[in-house]
Amino acid sequence: MRRFLILTLGACAAWAQHGVVREYAALSPKPGAKPLAPLFDAPLTDVSICLGPDRAFYLTGSAAGASGAVYSRQASIWRSPDMRQWRLLRTISLPAPARSPEIHFLKGTFYLTAGLEGGGTVLLKFEPGDLANSAHRHVRITVRGEDPSLFLDDDGTFYWVMGGGEVARMKPDPMDGLAAEPAAVVEPLTGDVRSVAMRGAFLAKVGGFYHLFVAERRLRHGDLGRLGEPGGTDDTWVAVSGKPDSGYTRQRYLAFPHAGQTTLFRGPGGALWATYSCTDHRGVFRLKPGAFRVEQVDATKPVWPIGFDFDKPDPPVKYRPAGILLRPDTSSLYEGGPVAALQPAAMDPVPGQRAPFPWIRDTSITRGGDGVYFMTGTSGNMDAIHLWRSRDLRRFEYVKPVFTLDGSKPELWYNQAPRRLLWAPEIHYFDRNFWLTWCVNNRLGMGLLKSTTGRPEGPYAPTYEGNRAFLAPQIDASLFQDEDGTPYFVWQGRFLRRLKRDLSGFDGDTVELLTADGEQVGYEGIFLRKIGRWYVVLAAEWNGGGNRQDGTYDMMYAVSRKLTGPYSRRRAGVPHGGHSTLFQDERGCWYLAFFGNDRTAPFRAMPGIVPLEIEDAGEDLLIRPGRVPSPVKTRPAPAGPLRTPAATETVGSAWWSTLAACTRRSWWPADWSPAPPSASG
Known part of the structure; x- marks a missing residue:
């Protein structure tokens, strides 16, 4: 585009x-x-x-x-x-x-x-x-x-x-x-x-x-x-x-x-x-x-x-x-639909950045143990991982750069190509600690950092030894911890690999997370979470047009009852919501961290918070954007084997009209009301 x-x-x-x-x-x-x-x-x-x-x-x-x-x-x-x-x-x-x-x-x-x-x-x-x-x-x-x-x-x-x-x-x-x-x-x-x-x-x-x-x-x-x-x-x-x-x-x-x-x-x-x-x-x-x-x-x-x-x-x-x-x-x-009227959350600019306005891409948000939300993403001069914090998801205050590329040492692995940029950092909180994944363009690879103090502002250090990428040459690294505590490294648009418990290295082979018809969910920006009984893979895709052209950069998703799949047929979950992450509030309601990338997105390169409406339909998990955050709704599971859902299946109008609100946070004008749901969420 x-x-x-x-x-x-x-x-x-x-x-x-x-x-x-x-x-x-x-x-x-x-x-x-x-x-x-x-x-x-x-x-x-x-x-x-x-x-x-x-x-x-x-x-x-x-x-x-x-x-x-x-x-x-x-x-x-x-x-x-x-x-x-x-x-x-x-x-x-x-x-x-x-x-x-x-x-x-x-x-x-x-x-x-x-x-x-x-x-x-x-x-x-x-x-x-x-x-x-x-x-x-x-x-x-x-x-x-x-x-x-x-x-x-x-x-x-x-x-x-x-x-x-x-x-x-x-x-x-x-x-x-x-x-x-x-x-x-x-x-x-x-x-x-x-x-x-x-x-x-x-x-x-x-x-x-x-x-x-x-x-x-x-x-x-x-x-x-x-x-x-x-x-x-x-x-x-x-x-x-x-x-x-x-x-x-x-x-x-x-x-x-x-x-x-x-x-x-x-x-x-x-x-x-x-x-x-x-x-x-x-x-x-x-x-x-x-x-x-x-x-x-x-x-x-x-x-x-x-x-x-x-x-x-x-x-x-x-x-x-x-x-x-x-x-x-x-x-x-x-x-x-709700996303069309979405308004961005306010954010402080990165001190000393070259851009004359605050901006962020590949937005990642997590909720810490104290209930405060922490945000990072591609931003600033793309040479550091920057951290913001918020208590209300309406305004994000700048904290500090928690990791900076050292350009004075040409021998470091991430300095092995000119004009290198730090892209798509993510922040994760589990095992009472904060973890950062990140990547460098020009096929230099991905890194993994751990807070040495257990605090979100760090300092951070690599979880592994040596002057090397944690994994190369791809991009868009993320983390997932399963219910049994096992951590996994996920990256690009389809790859999964089990980690050692201390995240110092790998403890298994690479698995490709594919749909039942052999497709990857998206080409980049993968994110994995478990919602109830379902493993949910998100990934970004340019639909209806070429990359960085006139298409839309959408959040695609697929679900499975088994971590390694096969996953359901992929479909669009949140329009304009590509390369996004899921997080929960204090009541367990789910949100999507949004940034706006394509020409018709509601805004560009700013943090957005999209409340999600999620329904466990028994044979499928249905995800769509909403105006008000809601708990996961569950239908009685049907008898018989699971089937692969069609690409156009979505939440029906009855679910739309009977949602129980978790909280009354809103990112839309007070007099705006969403249109009835369309065919594919």
């Missing part, structure tokens, strides 16, 4: 403790963002809005069934003077069953485009006068294709746009048809990340460049899309060109999450707006008309990708040639 920083030092200081959009590639909401609300309550999708000659707004769209747009012989048109109050203006008959109608006011004339059932596209032209009762006529533009749109260039040339990105120049009077054959100007992705269901192309000129918007679901790792959603999320992607009908960038970027088939128009005050037509189950609402203001962000400067080398800024390649990023108004939420 590409990540960029545009805030000044002063701005960073002012926004440091909030869900600030720290990089211009981010789509994170501003502090206090509210869920986007439908314009009105009607089963409608593929929403289209245009500004009319009377400065009023006109809206149409596809009739919607349970799963999306349906074909209809009619199209309804609504009118609003202010984008707030809408009334049905008229309903017109179409020449055949159609869907995806779009309304346009161009060169003093209202037009309506539509895609016909069975293929083919039509254009309707209304006579001058009041649109409420003006006559219209239609012509068929193509015998194939779907989801058509109409674009008027600055030189007066009309273009026909349709499907997943086909464009054709039209004759001077668009009712006379095409002047050239439609040609595909963007192509679906194939390979590791692939495009499915590309549709609803729409062309707009913004900042002197042509922006082609396409509704597209992207899948990776089988059928998983962003947020780990089976089948993908219905997002709006954009390609840019200096010409309307050719030359589009091969690399499209995610512009409007969950907006589906969109149209752009000038809203109140002349601001650029877009329509929201969500059909997936992860949006803030679905199959109702919505609209939002579009933000244009300068995207020309390469800047630091948080958590990586300070001296190697990412170039803003994907935003060329326009040099701007288009994103939804960051004062609204477009994703549903």
Whole structure:
């Protein structure tokens, strides 16, 4: 994923403790963002809005069934003077069953485009006068294709746009048809990340460049899309060109999450707006008309990708040639569920760090014997393990660096490569002592430290002897202690090895923790705990996009009644919650330590606390994010052997509504309420 920083030092200081959009590639909401609300309550999708000659707004769209747009012989048109109050203006008959109608006011004339059932596209032209009762006529533009749109260039040339990105120049009077054959100007992705269901192309000129918007679901790792959603999320992607009908960038970027088939128009005050037509189950609402203001962000400067080398800024390649990023108004939420509205806990910055704001990645939190919570993670200048403490999980006070790489001794094992960085330290508390795992990039390996005083602030020393890594060359080390007291070292995305009781070395062979279908739970950031009867493996995965690109960095999990597995089929537990750790409060409620890594996370590189709702369903353990921490719920175990749960199985709505709260801690706005649970948690 590409990540960029545009805030000044002063701005960073002012926004440091909030869900600030720290990089211009981010789509994170501003502090206090509210869920986007439908314009009105009607089963409608593929929403289209245009500004009319009377400065009023006109809206149409596809009739919607349970799963999306349906074909209809009619199209309804609504009118609003202010984008707030809408009334049905008229309903017109179409020449055949159609869907995806779009309304346009161009060169003093209202037009309506539509895609016909069975293929083919039509254009309707209304006579001058009041649109409420003006006559219209239609012509068929193509015998194939779907989801058509109409674009008027600055030189007066009309273009026909349709499907997943086909464009054709039209004759001077668009009712006379095409002047050239439609040609595909963007192509679906194939390979590791692939495009499915590309549709609803729409062309707009913004900042002197042509922006082609396409509704597209992207899948990776089988059928998983962003947020780990089976089948993908219905997002709006954009390609840019200096010409309307050719030359589009091969690399499209995610512009409007969950907006589906969109149209752009000038809203109140002349601001650029877009329509929201969500059909997936992860949006803030679905199959109702919505609209939002579009933000244009300068995207020309390469800047630091948080958590990586300070001296190697990412170039803003994907935003060329326009040099701007288009994103939804960051004062609204477009994703549903508790995590979308999560707010970060406050934290002190590391003294002397190069970054102008407090930050942390790979957040690790544990509760000590005195009830105080201790936190560490990748932070500071990435040359030390830093420690914070908190009594309420709302604010973390900086304690000290408890371990620092010694750069003055080149012979030390962790100094054997230039530009080495200390990543992903974790803090663990068991056997009345504190333990730290950590790793160094460039394949130098992992370390294991023990507090020599039993206190969280140390000092710490290696549990083993010699100038060497505890284990090399992988990364992301963690610890697990089973109920019988046996400690284990876990690392990367799937490896487990038993330790000696004093953690000075290994006492067994390496085991791979795999699912019943032979997969690892995730590719990095493994974490292992036992919850009741179940061993639970967490790991991070980029879903719906390439690593550090437009996918989501999700917490995947799998469960087993046996430590070494096989584990259940993996599924997404907490969206945006990759490389996370579990911990409990004083009442035994479970939480996930969160940090925010991908472009659509609720915030970036700050500590988050996600209360978990966990249910032992007898043949499976179900985990999902909640708003209020709750105890583990248990269903009576069914008779018969255990079965492997499906990837989409999750906690039902009855469990959602009958949870008993452990405590009333909350990291969400007081007036926010979560949407009903979606298909895969």
